[in-house]
Amino acid sequence: xxxxxxxxxxxxxxxxxxxxxxxxxxxxxxxxxxxxxxxxxxxxxxxxxxxxxxxxxxxxxxxxxxxxxxxxxxxxxxxxxxxxxxxxx
Amino acid sequence: xxxxxxxxxxxxxxxxxxxxxxxxxxxxxxxxxxxxxxxxxxxxxxxxxxxxxxxxxxxxxxxxxxxxxxxxxxxxxxxxxxxxxxxxxxxxxxxxxxxxxxxxxxxxxxxxxxxx
Amino acid sequence: xxxxxxxxxxxxxxxxxxxxxxxxxxxxxxxxxxxxxxxxxxxxxxxxxxxxxxxxxxxxxxxxxxxxxxxxxxxxxxxxxxxxxxxxxxxxxxxxxxxxxxxxxxxxxxxxxxxxxxxxxxxxxxxxxxxxxxxxxxxxxxxxxxxxxxxxxxxxxxxxxxxxxxxxxxxxxxxxxxxxxxxxxxxxxxxxxxxxxxxxxxxxx
Numbered sequence: 182x183x184x185x186x187x188x189x190x191x192x193x194x195x196x197x198x199x200x201x202x203x204x205x206x207x208x209x210x211x212x213x214x215x216x217x218x219x220x221x222x223x224x225x226x227x228x229x230x231x232x233x234x235x236x237x238x239x240x241x242x243x244x245x246x247x248x249x250x251x252x253x254x255x256x257x258x259x260x261x262x263x264x265x266x267x268x269x270x
Numbered sequence: 271x272x273x274x275x276x277x278x279x280x281x282x283x284x285x286x287x288x289x290x291x292x293x294x295x296x297x298x299x300x301x302x303x304x305x306x307x308x309x310x311x312x313x314x315x316x317x318x319x320x321x322x323x324x325x326x327x328x329x330x331x332x333x334x335x336x337x338x339x340x341x342x343x344x345x346x347x348x349x350x351x352x353x354x355x356x357x358x359x360x361x362x363x364x365x366x367x368x369x370x371x372x373x374x375x376x377x378x379x380x381x382x383x384x385x386x
Numbered sequence: 387x388x389x390x391x392x393x394x395x396x397x398x399x400x401x402x403x404x405x406x407x408x409x410x411x412x413x414x415x416x417x418x419x420x421x422x423x424x425x426x427x428x429x430x431x432x433x434x435x436x437x438x439x440x441x442x443x444x445x446x447x448x449x450x451x452x453x454x455x456x457x458x459x460x461x462x463x464x465x466x467x468x469x470x471x472x473x474x475x476x477x478x479x480x481x482x483x484x485x486x487x488x489x490x491x492x493x494x495x496x497x498x499x500x501x502x503x504x505x506x507x508x509x510x511x512x513x514x515x516x517x518x519x520x521x522x523x524x525x526x527x528x529x530x531x532x533x534x535x536x537x538x539x540x541x542x543x544x545x546x547x548x549x550x551x552x553x554x555x556x557x558x559x560x561x562x563x564x565x566x567x568x569x570x571x572x573x574x575x576x577x578x579x580x581x582x583x584x585x586x587x588x589x590x591x
Contacts, residue, residue, distance in 0.1 A: 186279040190320070193286035200293035204305075212302045212358045216309045219350060220296055223313050223343065224289060227320045230336060231282065234324030239332025243433045246338045253346040257353055264357035288487055295494030303546050304501050306532060308494055311486045314527070318483075331435030338432040348526030348533075355534045355546060359505075364546075371555050373507035374535060374544045 187235045191228065198224045215259045222252040278326040285319030288312045301365040302358040310347040317343050422458065423449045465516055471572040475524075478568060482528045489530060493548060503548050505534060506555050508562040510541045511585055512570055512578050518543075520573070524565045531558065563589075 198221060205217040226249050233239045295308025321340045325333040358364050359374065366372070423446070430445035431437060493501055510518060518536065522543060526532040530548035537544070547558045567582045574582070 183275055183279065186282055190282040190286045190323075193283075193290050197286070197290040197293035200290075200297050204293075204296045210302060210358075210361070210363050212354055212361065212363055213305060216302065216305055216354060217296060220293065220309045220313055223317055224293075226339065226343075227285070227289060227317050230321055230324045230339070233332070234278070234282075234327040237327050239328040239335065242328075242332050242335030242339070242435075246335055246342065246433060249339050249342050250346075253342070253350060256350050260350070260353045260357045264353075264360055267357070267361040288491075291487070291491035291494060295490055298494050298499060299501055300499045303532075303534070304503065304548065307486075307490050307530065307548065310532065311483060311490050311527065315483050315487045334432045334435045338429060344527075345523070348523040351526050351532045352522065352534065352536075355532060359534055368502050369504060370502060371504035371506060374505045377507070377537075377544075 187231065190231050194224055194228045194231070198228075211263050212260065215256055215263070219252060219256045222248075226252075274326050278323045281319045281323030281326075285316045285321075285323060288316035288319060292316060300368055302363045303355055304368075306351045306355055306358075310351045314343055314347045419453055422453060426452060465573045466575055467573055468571070471568075475568050475572040479524060479527055486528060486530065493530075501548055503546060504554050504558070506545050506547060506558040508543045508545055508559050510543060510566055511563070511581055512566065512574065513541055514574075514578075517566075517569060517574060517578070520569045521562070521566045524569060525562055528561060528565065531561065560589075 201217050201220045201224065205214055205221065208214050226245055229241075229245050229248075233242065233245075289312065292308050292312030295312065296305050299305045299308055318340045321336045325336045328336070355364075366375075426449035427442070427445045430448060431441060434441050434445075510521060512518070515538070518538065518541070522533040522536060525543070525545060531545050533543050534546045535544040536542070543562060545558050545562060547554060563582075563585070567586055570578045570582045
């Protein structure tokens with residue numbers, strides 16, 4: 182029974198990831214891509230956590246936390262860079 | 271299926287649905303600012319719910335790390351929204367025809383007038 | 387706690403709107419870093435997931451090294467934590483997050499590209515770095531809003547909000563001030579609480 186739940190969860194997350202990838206490819210602007218990439222990374226983090234729940238093994242949880250923080254730092258630096266570039270123009 | 275499993279199942283599915291709606295918003299909203307709304311709120315709620323649902327299946331010592339992941343997301347999402355929103359506004363990526371009131375534009379107008 | 391010293395410092399730092407911290411007491415500076423050290427230790431413990439003396443020791447060691455090697459700019463803070471009110475604030479935030487998720491999902495599916503918005507300037511009542519950051523974070527999790535730009539010197543938040551017209555402007559202003567009230571009641575000083583309560587009464591009555 183839990184197996185079905187995990188399968189549905191993974192399916193929904195994969196669909197969401199696909200949609201955010203479409204936005205990443207369509208773009209609309211650098212900032213749109215940054216936002217889309219951040220969402221995608223959040224989805225990866227979520228899926229990894231679901232995987233840990235499925236395997237009942239959470240020994241990599243520190244890695245996931247570090248990954249989530251790195252994603253934030255990356256997105257923030259990218260956003261600041263875009264802003265700086267715009268203000269120089 | 272125990273109560274704990276039921277709780278976990280509800281959290282996981284609701285969280286994944288929330289993430290999915292966030293991604294749909296990311297795709298359908300007209301400009302960066304509106305897409306940011308979709309990127310921050312449903313994603314944060316979705317991730318927190320999924321963390322809850324997964325934490326039930328883990329030992330306590332690993333579940334505490336998941337609290338940290340959720341905390342980071344809840345703290346960082348608004349910060350990112352503000353940074354990207356500001357950059358988008360300055361870069362002119364916010365569509366002005368979707369705005370009815372814009373106090374910031376008046377302010378920037380005034381600042382430009384003052385600095386010249 | 388040496389209560390008179392910080393109050394004196396605050397009174398001085400209020401003048402320019404800038405929070406300048408005196409560098410006279412190196413011991414006082416170390417005491418002010420304690421909350422940061424506590425937070426780093428908490429993160430360390432949560433990461434390891436084990437709560438024994440050795441982990442605490444190494445957590446403290448790493449915390450001290452981090453603070454020593456990467457000194458954060460010292461910011462004067464005047465935060466008083468009220469646990470009950472803070473818990474209430476967290477519950478409110480969680481509920482708002484659920485409401486905003488449903489609303490954003492509805493907008494995404496139904497309105498989609500035709501969504502409309504406003505940018506509203508809201509002047510906050512309180513003058514504190516930490517309170518302002520917390521209000522901005524809370525507002526950004528509330529339904530349909532996020533803070534686009536902060537004018538720290540004039541205490542103005544520029545809030546991007548889904549929804550339109552004069553009506554929306556007033557609603558956003560009320561919402562932001564409501565969040566400020568909740569945040570101040572959770573962590574503000576008694577003086578600040580009186581100020582937001584007075585304002586709230588004059589708005590309602």
